[in-house]
Amino acid sequence: MSMTARHPLHEQLQAGREARLACRTGQITGTTANLASGHVQGNLAILPEKLAAAFHRFCQLNPKPCPIIGISEVGNPGIPSLGIDLDIRTDLPRYRVWRDGKLIEEPTDIVAHWRDDLVAFVIGCSFSFEHALMADGLTIRHIEQGCNVPMYRTNVPCAPAGPFAGPLVVSMRPFNPADAIRAIQITTRFPAVHGAPVHFGDAAQIGIRDIAKPDYGDAVTIRPDEVPVFWACGVTPQSIILQSRPDFAITHAPGGMLVTDRRISEFAIQ
C-alpha cells in the first residue's frame, strides 16, 4: 500500500479491486461470499455474439432473475463500469467452460478460451442484498449455518427469447413474518440484485416438491415460527443457457462470483 492519502473513493476501489486481484493471481479459487463486504457481486455468462442478442432480450424480459449490471463490448474482456482494470478472463476465482451444453473444463482463468466474438454478461447476485439485510439486523440462515443458500427449480416459466426458455430458479431464506416483511422492504430497494421476493410460504404453489431437498446449494433449517421466502435467483440464466445447449458458453463456477468496484448502496433505488 502506498503512503499517499486515501480518500473514500480510493478505499472503495481498493476493496473490490483487491478481491479481483486475489482471484486473478490464484489466491482465491473458491467462494466469494463475504469478500469485499458491501460491494456488488455478479453472476457471469459469456456467449458468442450470435447468441448474445437473444440472451440480452431474455434478460430484458426477465429482470427479476436476470438483472444485468454490466455487459462487455464484443470481444473486449473489460467492463470498466464495474471496475477500471477489470479483466473478465481472469478476475473470477473459477470458471466453467461449456461446449454443446456439456461441461468441458473448470479453469481458474479463461485466457486460453477467449475469442473475438464473445460477449460477457454480468448479472446481479443475491450475495449483495444479503449484505443490506444483515446491515438491518436480520439473520441469514445459510450464513448462520455456514452453508450455501438453498436454491430450487420452480414451475414458473420465464418469458422466452430466441433459444432461451425454461423455469425460474429461486433462492430461499427463512424468516419470521415480521422479518420477512422487513426483508421485502429492503430488497425492494435493490432491483439490480433481484429485488423483492417472488413468493413466500407454501413452496408447492411454485412447484417445489420438497423444501428439504434443494436442487442447488444446501438445505437449511426452517423454524416453526418462520416461513420460507423465495427470491428470483441468478442461477436461472445459467440454468436456461445450459438447457438451450449453446455450442459454446462460459459461466462462473458456483459460489465464485465477480466482485465489482460498485457499492451495493449505489444500486439502491431510494
Next chain:
Amino acid sequence: MSMTARHPLHEQLQAGREARLACRTGQITGTTANLASGHVQGNLAILPEKLAAAFHRFCQLNPKPCPIIGISEVGNPGIPSLGIDLDIRTDLPRYRVWRDGKLIEEPTDIVAHWRDDLVAFVIGCSFSFEHALMADGLTIRHIEQGCNVPMYRTNVPCAPAGPFAGPLVVSMRPFNPADAIRAIQITTRFPAVHGAPVHFGDAAQIGIRDIAKPDYGDAVTIRPDEVPVFWACGVTPQSIILQSRPDFAITHAPGGMLVTDRRISEFAIQ
C-alpha cells in the same frame, strides 16, 4: 357550482369538502368507505387537554397503529391542514361520546359537547391505502364481499404512555403471496396510513385465536392459495382510550371517518 374555471387544486378541494359538507348537513350518517376516492380519511379521537399530552406521546411511541395526520389547537374545532373550513364538531357522519369509558350518546354532531379544553387527534385510516392497492389492480376481499374489514385484538402490547396502554388491534386482508408482496411494497410508501403490514400467515403468532371470528368488523373468505395479511389498525387508539376510562372522550362512530382535502398521494414517501 360556479361557472368559473376549475383548476385541479379546486377539484381536489371540492371532493373532500363536498363529502364533509354532506356529513355536516346530515346527508351522510353512515360509512365513509368509497367516499371522495383518493382522499385520505382519518380516525377521530378527542380528549381533554389534561389527557391529550399523554395520548400524543402514546401515538408518537406507536406510529403504526396511531399515525397522526392532524391535531387541533386546544379548544379550536378547526384543523386547516386537513381542510380549510373543516369543523371537527360537524364534519363526520356520526360520533360516539364517552364518559368514564361508557358510551353515552351517538350524535351526528358534537356542537353541544364541545369544550374549550378539548384537543382533536386525526389518525390515518386504512381506507386510504386500500385506494392505492386497488389502483395497482389488487382486489380487497371485504370490498369484494361488501362488508367491513375484519379486525382483531392481538397479544402484541403497544408501548404505554401515561394512562394509555393495551394491545395492538390489526385489520386483515387476504392475498396470495405474490399480491401480498406487492401490498407490502405499496403500503410501505404510506406510513401516514399505517404503512407496511405487521404480520402475515399464522394468526396464532400474534394471539388471534380464531381468524373466522374478528373482534370488530366482519369475517371474510380466505382462499386456499391465500394468506391473511395483518396491518396495524386505527381502531387501536380508540380501544386503548376506552380501556383507560377517561372521564370524557369523543370518537368517530365505526366506519364513519373524517374525509380530508389531502390526497393519499401527498402522503406517499416516494
